[in-house]
Amino acid sequence: METQSENACFGGVQGVYTHRSSACACDMTFGLFLPEEARDGPVPVLWYLSGLTCTHENAMVKAGAQAWAAEQGIALVFPDTSPRGDDVADDEAYDLGKGAGFYVNAIQTPWAPHFRMWDYVTDELPSLLGDTFAVDLDRQAITGHSMGGHGALTMAMGLKGRFRSVSAFAPISNPTGSDWGRKQLRAYLGEDEAAWAPHDASLCMRAEGFDGPMLIDTGTNDQFLDLLKPEVLAEAVAARRQQATLRLQPGYDHSYFFVSTFMEDHVAFHAEALYA
């Protein structure tokens, strides 16, 4: 593992690290914020999964999360959104290929050898973090924005007992019914829509739900509401009687100005679960 940078930040350290990923068969880069408390021993971890076109860097510099994570004594992980490198397949569209891994394990050509973001985020990267840094893998929570909100919700519901709490900012909530989803799930997973279901938060909610608290914020002026489909997830949450807070925030759009505005709430929400 190679250290790209380490900057003092809110009493802790914001690091960027690159390592060889076996899941993605390429070099992968991630950001990790460790609060001051990590000097004395393992701290709880909040995963932040980013949206389309992002790398590990966007939320790390724009979401303002470190202020609140430092206050709560929580580590933040910022994984990349896809495999990277010259030999990794890509597409001309911004929403397929690099920057658009959709947090699945691709089985279709030409994506299969590298696009294994599910395994990377849920298996390889946590192991690496646990082996290398002062993080407590028994206390994990997960959040994300847009495509990353989709990833956070599907991982939280798909991996029973892994995460104590889940939240999302403007998540892609029903990808099997959206142009942000159908194209990508077909490309990565093939024509059999049964294989898509574990990667649709609304379908996961209908099937099983989440064993813990859930917080979701979406802006009423989000320019992508037709693609996000919060109404499908809202219906499923209510039908399941899932413990959840769903908030439609008046006037907010899809940008990091929206994300940063509500970041304090989300980190505090997760801290309550992580320190329970």
Place this chain on the structure above:
Amino acid sequence: METQSENACFGGVQGVYTHRSSACACDMTFGLFLPEEARDGPVPVLWYLSGLTCTHENAMVKAGAQAWAAEQGIALVFPDTSPRGDDVADDEAYDLGKGAGFYVNAIQTPWAPHFRMWDYVTDELPSLLGDTFAVDLDRQAITGHSMGGHGALTMAMGLKGRFRSVSAFAPISNPTGSDWGRKQLRAYLGEDEAAWAPHDASLCMRAEGFDGPMLIDTGTNDQFLDLLKPEVLAEAVAARRQQATLRLQPGYDHSYFFVSTFMEDHVAFHAEALYA
């Protein structure tokens, strides 16, 4: 004036606007955060001047200032750092020309016609803001980072009574004695070093000081300490008995991770002066 974007942000609006500048003889773009309180009437203003290579955008998305400005009911202005456009002179070096206006009015060829950032920031832009937005020009404060800290300090001391308080993050503190300064002041202002003095915070401090409170943070691991020369300004502040707090922050570097860490302190410091 053209609105480039307006995003809901911490209950207020983060806008980006472009206008024809007569001072710089080109189109200029700035960011303006207006807190919720601006809907009901004029609010105090905090200027944030950015450093080398930055545009209006860097601090607007990376400094995390809106959270605290919203809490205090203060507007934030993020000007660009130089004139822009195809007909504006530039230099191959990152620290001269575009992105490196140094907050002076150039009188030398080829910079003179456009590089008039002192007039732009102290005269034209405040007038435009006062005419267009709910900002109270009787309650202004100023801060900045690196080259922008230099601008903030020299403007605060050069314009008596304009700003109630001044702060800076890792300011270029003695440009007449630094490679971050001598080259640029010679290029923009000519060989006569007497003309440079009003653009050197340490010389301004020796000459007159500032009629109000001052807060300066610099990281002990700042990779540019030899260029910033905080020790020259510190000596001048102490010699003048200037009301000031100078902090050397252990382990912090020159990055926005440093700036964002102490932004809450700076905004609170200015709020105390603006609401006095």
